[in-house]
Amino acid sequence: MPSMPGPRTIPQATVARLPLYLRVLREAEAAGTATLSSEELAHRAGVTAAQIRKDLSHLGSYGTRGIGYDVDQLTREIGRRLGLDEELRVAIVGAGNLGQALARYGGFSSRGFRVVAIFDTDPAKVGTAVGDTLVADARKMPTVVASQQVDIALITTPAPAAQWVADAVVGAGVRSILNFAPTTVTVPAGVSIRQVDLGIELEILSFYRKRVAPASVV
Amino acid sequence: MPSMPGPRTIPQATVARLPLYLRVLREAEAAGTATLSSEELAHRAGVTAAQIRKDLSHLGSYGTRGIGYDVDQLTREIGRRLGLDEELRVAIVGAGNLGQALARYGGFSSRGFRVVAIFDTDPAKVGTAVGDTLVADARKMPTVVASQQVDIALITTPAPAAQWVADAVVGAGVRSILNFAPTTVTVPAGVSIRQVDLGIELEILSFYRKRVAPASVV
DNA sequence: CGGTGTGAAGCCTTTCACAGCA
DNA sequence: TGCTGTGAAAGGCTTCACACCG
Numbered sequence: 001m002p003s004m005p006g007p008r009t010i011p012q013a014t015v016a017r018l019p020l021y022l023r024v025l026r027e028a029e030a031a032g033t034a035t036l037s038s039e040e041l042a043h044r045a046g047v048t049a050a051q052i053r054k055d056l057s058h059l060g061s062y063g064t065r066g067i068g069y070d071v072d073q074l075t076r077e078i079g080r081r082l083g084l085d086e087e088l089r090v091a092i093v094g095a096g097n098l099g100q101a102l103a104r105y106g107g108f109s110s111r112g113f114r115v116v117a118i119f120d121t122d123p124a125k126v127g128t129a130v131g132d133t134l135v136a137d138a139r140k141m142p143t144v145v146a147s148q149q150v151d152i153a154l155i156t157t158p159a160p161a162a163q164w165v166a167d168a169v170v171g172a173g174v175r176s177i178l179n180f181a182p183t184t185v186t187v188p189a190g191v192s193i194r195q196v197d198l199g200i201e202l203e204i205l206s207f208y209r210k211r212v213a214p215a216s217v218v
Numbered sequence: 219m220p221s222m223p224g225p226r227t228i229p230q231a232t233v234a235r236l237p238l239y240l241r242v243l244r245e246a247e248a249a250g251t252a253t254l255s256s257e258e259l260a261h262r263a264g265v266t267a268a269q270i271r272k273d274l275s276h277l278g279s280y281g282t283r284g285i286g287y288d289v290d291q292l293t294r295e296i297g298r299r300l301g302l303d304e305e306l307r308v309a310i311v312g313a314g315n316l317g318q319a320l321a322r323y324g325g326f327s328s329r330g331f332r333v334v335a336i337f338d339t340d341p342a343k344v345g346t347a348v349g350d351t352l353v354a355d356a357r358k359m360p361t362v363v364a365s366q367q368v369d370i371a372l373i374t375t376p377a378p379a380a381q382w383v384a385d386a387v388v389g390a391g392v393r394s395i396l397n398f399a400p401t402t403v404t405v406p407a408g409v410s411i412r413q414v415d416l417g418i419e420l421e422i423l424s425f426y427r428k429r430v431a432p433a434s435v436v
Numbered sequence: 437c438g439g440t441g442t443g444a445a446g447c448c449t450t451t452c453a454c455a456g457c458a
Numbered sequence: 459t460g461c462t463g464t465g466a467a468a469g470g471c472t473t474c475a476c477a478c479c480g
């Protein structure tokens with residue numbers, strides 16, 4: 001009989017670190033490493049060994065005492081828990097500097113995400129190619145997002161357009177949003193949103209310039 | 219006599235939110251709003267009113283009971299605490315998609331950061347213009363970073379180059395790094411580093427696709 | 437032995453609830 | 459009266475330390 005699944009709830013903080021462990025494991029896999037101890041994994045991910053063991057214990061029991069974790073098995077298990085066993089479809093709204101850069105960014109496809117649409121309101125941009133996707137008219141967002149079965153929307157518009165875009169994609173059935181516009185976007189319950197503000201990242205770094213920064217990743 | 223400064227240490231979690239409040243305050247300032255209550259500010263920033271009051275209490279006493287916070291005064295105080303009263307000089311290492319997009323991104327200059335250099339190893343890119351900066355040879359990093367008095371370095375290279383770049387800029391005197399390369403970069407004590415991995419952001423969103431996401435910002 | 441999995445302790449963060457001031 | 463500033467309580471996360479197993 002297969003082993004029972006781990007406890008039902010994974011702490012938010014742990015969820016945010018699982019992709020980091022996955023990245024390290026994939027590198028190790030590519031390098032042909034068969035097993036990794038919590039110590040090794042911790043070192044490569046930049047966290048503590050106790051943290052690794054506690055985090056992984058939420059998935060169940062995937063290590064072997066005296067040996068460590070099986071790289072292949074753990075890679076598969078974390079990927080499965082993160083919902084990465086199916087290809088996720090991404091739409092980018094806003095074909096400016098950032099939107100275009102993200103559309104061409106290799107790091108998405110190599111991790112199993114596929115950019116299926118990119119939108120803009122500027123008639124000069126509509127119809128032009130970005131990577132291997134054509135920029136579509138933002139007015140067609142509702143229909144295209146639905147027909148292309150978009151799972152995740154990236155908002156790379158100027159701040160004033162962000163809330164409207166979010167409302168539109170949520171209306172079209174999207175339930176995961178990554179917002180790069182420097183403004184707070186609110187969504188109904190049941191929709192996940194993460195905000196990435198590059199200016200804020202610099203401002204946080206600015207704070208710690210004079211002081212002693214708390215170890216490594218601020 | 220001027221009022222005494224607030225308590226000496228600001229919690230890390232608070233520091234990470236101050237730039238968010240600053241963003242809201244600047245918008246309010248631009249709109250001509252004179253004062254904001256913790257309730258209003260909380261609503262616009264997407265946090266709770268209690269959180270706002272607790273966070274701001276670490277700066278000292280800048281509110282007026284019965285009224286709220288003076289927008290201009292609080293804007294200045296938070297900016298000062300974040301070290302934003304002087305212009306900070308930014309270098310971008312890696313003139314690929316992302317590096318070029320960031321070099322042209324208006325959100326940095328509008329917030330008081332100035333991109334003073336952009337580097338790449340590719341001879342085809344060296345000498346070309348990105349925004350109003352010329353791409354410099356990465357071998358010149360140590361000298362240019364020092365002579366341009368770079369405060370913050372953005373790493374937008376492929377993963378394999380990231381650690382080398384970090385070592386180089388730290389050697390040239392940089393003490394704040396924002397790393398976009400999908401790999402863990404370690405730095406000596408006294409240097410601050412923040413890691414932004416766009417693939418990880420998508421993977422976190424993926425996790426919450428099936429489950430009920432914890433309120434709003436995951 | 438070596439290294440995982442885990443209760444318990446400690447620390448940090450958020451929320452509560454209200455005293456106190458404009 | 460209205461809203462801030464803040465102790466106290468609650469909750470969540472990280473670290474510790476060791477029992478236990480391969």
